[in-house]
Amino acid sequence: MYFGCYLLASSSARYRQNFGPRRERPQYLHVAAGAVVAFSVCILLQGALEVSTLVSIMIFNLLAVLLAFPLRGRLWCKMLWLGLGNLVGLAWNLVWLSLLSFTVGGIFRIVYAVIGPAVDFMWIVPVWSLGFSVLSYVERRKRRGERREAR
Amino acid sequence: MILSFVLTFIFTLLVLVILAYLVRHYIFTLIALYYRRGQPYYTPHGLVYRPTVSVLIPAHNEEKVIGRILQRTTELTYPKEKLEIIVIDDGSTDRTSEIAEEIARQHAHIKVFHRDVETGGKGKPAALNYGLKHATGEIIFLFDADYYPQRDILEKMVAFFIDPEVGGVQGRVTVLNEPETLMTRLVALERIGGYRVDQLARDDLQLVPQLGGTAVAVRRSLIEFLGGWDPNVLAEDTDITFRIYLAGYKVRYVNEAECYEEAVEDLRSYWRQRSRWAKGHMQCAFKHLWPLIKSRNLRLREKIDGLLLLNIYFVPILVGLAWILGAALYFVQPPQWTTFFWASLAISVYSAAGNFAPFFEVAIGAYLDRRVRVYWLMPLLLLFFLYNMLICSKALLDLCVSKVVRSKRLTWEKTFHNGRGNLYLPTA
Numbered sequence: 001m002y003f004g005c006y007l008l009a010s011s012s013a014r015y016r017q018n019f020g021p022r023r024e025r026p027q028y029l030h031v032a033a034g035a036v037v038a039f040s041v042c043i044l045l046q047g048a049l050e051v052s053t054l055v056s057i058m059i060f061n062l063l064a065v066l067l068a069f070p071l072r073g074r075l076w077c078k079m080l081w082l083g084l085g086n087l088v089g090l091a092w093n094l095v096w097l098s099l100l101s102f103t104v105g106g107i108f109r110i111v112y113a114v115i116g117p118a119v120d121f122m123w124i125v126p127v128w129s130l131g132f133s134v135l136s137y138v139e140r141r142k143r144r145g146e147r148r149e150a151r
Numbered sequence: 152m153i154l155s156f157v158l159t160f161i162f163t164l165l166v167l168v169i170l171a172y173l174v175r176h177y178i179f180t181l182i183a184l185y186y187r188r189g190q191p192y193y194t195p196h197g198l199v200y201r202p203t204v205s206v207l208i209p210a211h212n213e214e215k216v217i218g219r220i221l222q223r224t225t226e227l228t229y230p231k232e233k234l235e236i237i238v239i240d241d242g243s244t245d246r247t248s249e250i251a252e253e254i255a256r257q258h259a260h261i262k263v264f265h266r267d268v269e270t271g272g273k274g275k276p277a278a279l280n281y282g283l284k285h286a287t288g289e290i291i292f293l294f295d296a297d298y299y300p301q302r303d304i305l306e307k308m309v310a311f312f313i314d315p316e317v318g319g320v321q322g323r324v325t326v327l328n329e330p331e332t333l334m335t336r337l338v339a340l341e342r343i344g345g346y347r348v349d350q351l352a353r354d355d356l357q358l359v360p361q362l363g364g365t366a367v368a369v370r371r372s373l374i375e376f377l378g379g380w381d382p383n384v385l386a387e388d389t390d391i392t393f394r395i396y397l398a399g400y401k402v403r404y405v406n407e408a409e410c411y412e413e414a415v416e417d418l419r420s421y422w423r424q425r426s427r428w429a430k431g432h433m434q435c436a437f438k439h440l441w442p443l444i445k446s447r448n449l450r451l452r453e454k455i456d457g458l459l460l461l462n463i464y465f466v467p468i469l470v471g472l473a474w475i476l477g478a479a480l481y482f483v484q485p486p487q488w489t490t491f492f493w494a495s496l497a498i499s500v501y502s503a504a505g506n507f508a509p510f511f512e513v514a515i516g517a518y519l520d521r522r523v524r525v526y527w528l529m530p531l532l533l534l535f536f537l538y539n540m541l542i543c544s545k546a547l548l549d550l551c552v553s554k555v556v557r558s559k560r561l562t563w564e565k566t567f568h569n570g571r572g573n574l575y576l577p578t579a
Contacts, residue, residue: 070184136526
């Protein structure tokens, strides 16, 4: 059923004077674990990578650790996602840098310099969003299962 | 040398402004997710407050949707003896008036007032002022004709007026026709980020939640004191928000008071609607910037948030400028600029992508709404932002032209509603 209509039907029937929006409880342990792993990855890769690659991987890790790790969900699932994201980032930048070295001094270098961050957006946001989608889906399934058991 | 220094200085300034917006959005996201000690989100001591209410529905050629909202107003749970519905037929040339009159004949609390074709159709603020003259309620509600409110929306929003400092209350706007087109899906994401995260966080932090053009309630005495809506401003909602704050009152946002809108379905309609919003918002920025800074009725944090809010439609233009300037500087002084250029461009992209709410704010809003299948649309928000960059630049240009060539008056571009939202209603 369309989500809006679900809300329309449910909330109008259950009016209370006391209402408040849904909030989360941050998983600090997950954030700490994620921060350690993300930081270690960046330190390890620091010498080996070109600065643009490192910046884009750092942005992905920052987004993942600060906004996704505190949410409800299994730690291994989040770690797997972080690892996959870093691998995708490495592969993506490897392809772009190969193209760059292949066309040294050419127009490609200029284009890459100007639109680089927007190009990186093409892997960071989809991978980040995909992980978010999985996290939401797993959480929703878990909650459904709990509700079924309670009945 | 001097030119290079000046350009570097401007570029750094632009990056700092963009960074300020990024930090603001990040704080809002965390607040919407975790903050539990915000403003009270209920009527104090469980008191039930039921003042008289007038609902204004301005309608200009809305035959496809006017019946739907009027039918819905008959289903509202608010006591009918304390409620009046005022339809302002704003010079319609279609069947709007006929449909409204027909429903009004069956329900005593619905009244229809007409403006003829010559005086009407000049924009929403003028229609609202006309409706206000006929309204008798203590609290004035505004609904656009294409909206579909929850049955108990009036109770939820009216409750906040028990606080005498509250001048206006904003409800949440959700897209009704979300599955219709890719555009409606993207607008829905924008709404999620804007309301579920942005507005809620601003309310929690006691900053400046903004009144939208619909699902809005204002105190009648206050709006009369302010002299009604300004017909010369294209964003009468932003204008009234700041006038309320400058008068020493505040605005509350109620996330649970939901109202469903028919979102624009194609790029052309989106351009027209957002262009009006951008021009109106920029008008408000020019109008209220200095009074906001000078005002003694606002605290420092309200002033800072108000300042950022007023200038939000300039951000896409600033990002574009920073990009062009950064690229130019990169090629003038490549070695030392490499890292800084990369980092600042990244900041621009991540604060900008997703229109006025960055993609992470939208994603968190969707997560809090327990949405699952919307995340695949996130990358498209970048295209949406680029489109808004054009809209805002054109709007600024139009505004400047209208200032220089005084003869050119900004006109109200009406958004067309086709009534396809009916398909998504439970009764349809």
